[in-house]
Amino acid sequence: MPRAKTRKEKPQGAPPSVVPVLQQFLKTYQKHCAQSGTSPCPTIQRDLKNSIDREQILRKFTLVRAGDATARHPPVSxxxxxxxxxxERYTLGRELCVWGLQLTNPEIARLALFLESKGHTTCPVTTLEIISCKMDLWSLGRLGRALQFSSLYFLALDYCKFGNKELxxxxxGLENNQRLQGLSLRYCGLGPQSGQRLGSxxxxxxxxxxxxxxxxxxxSGTxxxxxPIAEYAEMQGKDQPASASPHTGNLPLLPQVCGGRSSTLSQIAKSSEAVTMKRTSQRKRGERGIRKKVKRLMEAGPWVVMLHLADNSIDGTGVEGEQLLELTGTLTRLIKYSPHLRELDLGNNVLGETAAADILGALRARKTGKLPPLKITVTPRISSDTFTAIWKHSKKSNRTRKRKKKVKN
Incomplete structure (x- = not known):
């Protein structure tokens, strides 16, 4: 008979296993679902069980709607x-993702309290994604007030339709926010009137x-x-040499997000962070470079590192099209002078041949000025020569090639 597989014993001094922590967390989660009359999220349960089997920390919680709610299958909460x-004082989570739920006021109130407990909770999440969810005006207001006191570095509210009051x-909650560095509002119904507020x-x-x-x-909205971003970039570019980028130097690192109230979880977290740092140091510098740099930048101001504006009806048609020329001038100033900007997506916007040629000229001036490379995306609905030239001047993704092992003779 084949022998049963046994787990290898850990050496003395090794950090405690995360398995008992995750098993207890799963039991507590299921208990609260039963007490509140809601269904456990299948995705949460699956991820917890997979992490238990692999003996790995669960960093990301993804809560999704599980079909239509019935008397036999109540909704996910x-x-x-x-x-x-x-x-459970779970100190190891970093990301909270909520997909496709009808979020009630009590749920948002508890979420807001959870986000606001920066000084009391042992490990607040740093990434919050609320995707394609429905929230009323009160819930959005409560969530907005919580942002000022949260430890979030990235917030995504994609596919949530907003009116002027909701926005x-x-x-x-974003004004004068010195911590939040990434914001995603994709497919939220933002119109031209939202541009000035976003700029502010x-x-x-x-x-x-x-x-x-x-x-x-x-x-007009773009x-x-x-x-303000282009004006700031031009002012900075003319006031100092291109080689002295204002974003270089000793930038503050992100604060530690774990307080370590639980000794067991603290030891697990420290061990995991040590392994993560070792793996990160072994990666090449170009891999996921933008996100790493964004997490180091803390200074407030009218500048961006990554700007995605794809599919925003930016073209030369109608009354709005009369401002395309002015917009092109603003874009070229931003490209030409901003040392911060590393990625710009203008795809699915028909800018036209003249605007594309101006963008190409700005890219050439950026290279002449020895500014950092810029990854830029434009629509192919321009001449092939201009499109190819822009593509050649755009920073390419760094793909590491596998080195062939030398065969020893």
Whole structure:
């Protein structure tokens, strides 16, 4: 008979196993679901069980809707998960993702309290994604107020449709926010009137990674967003040599997000961080470079590192198209002078041949000025020569090639 597989014994002094922690967390989560009359999220349970089997820390919680709610299968709720994190003092989670739920006011209230407990909780999440969820005006206002006191570095509210009042509720929590650095509002129904408000938020906060794909900013909204950023870049570029980028130097590192109230979880977390740092140091510098740099930048101001504006109806048609020329000038100034900008996505916007030629000229001037390379995406609906030239001047993704092992004779 084949022998049963046995787990290898850990050497003395090794950190404690994370398996008992995850098993207890799963039991607590299921208990809170039963007490609240809601269904456990299949994705949460699957991820926990997979992490238990692999003896790995679960960093990301993904809460998704599980079919249509019935009397036999009640809806999935966010509250039991937050209560389990609180009760078990789970200090190892970093990302919380909520997909496709109808979030109630009590759920948002508990989430807001969870985010606001920066000084009390042992390990607040640093990434929050609320994707394609429905929230009323009160919930958005409560969430917006919590952003000022949270430890979030990245917030995504993609596919959540917002009106002017709803947007104002969110933007009020972003003003003068010195911690949040990444914001994603893709396919949120933002119109031209949102551009000026977005520009104001960028100017007064630490947000430097902005994803706005799939909205309807058009020329006027995009111009209002980019104007303060381009003016700042031009002023900085003319005041100092191109080689002395204002973003270089001793930048503050992100603070530690684990307080270590639980000794067992603290030891597990320290061991995991040591392994992560070792693996990160072995990677090449280009891999995921933008996200790493964004996490190091803390200074507020009207500048961006990553800007995605794909599919925003930016073209030369209609009344909005009359501002395309001014927008092109603003774009070229940003490309030419900004040492911070590393990625710009203008795909699915028909800028036209003249605007594309101006962008190509700005890319050449950027190279002449010895600014950092810029990864840029434009629509192919221009002449092949211009498109190819822009593509050649754009920074290419770094793909590491596998080295062939030398065969010893």
């Amino acid at each position: 966010l509250e039991p998960l937050l209560m389990a994190i609180r009760d 104002e509720s969110i933007f009020s 938020v960028i100017s007064q906060s630490a947000v430097c990674e902005l994803h706005l794909d799939g909205n309807d900013l058009q020329c 111009l209002a967003l980019l104007r």
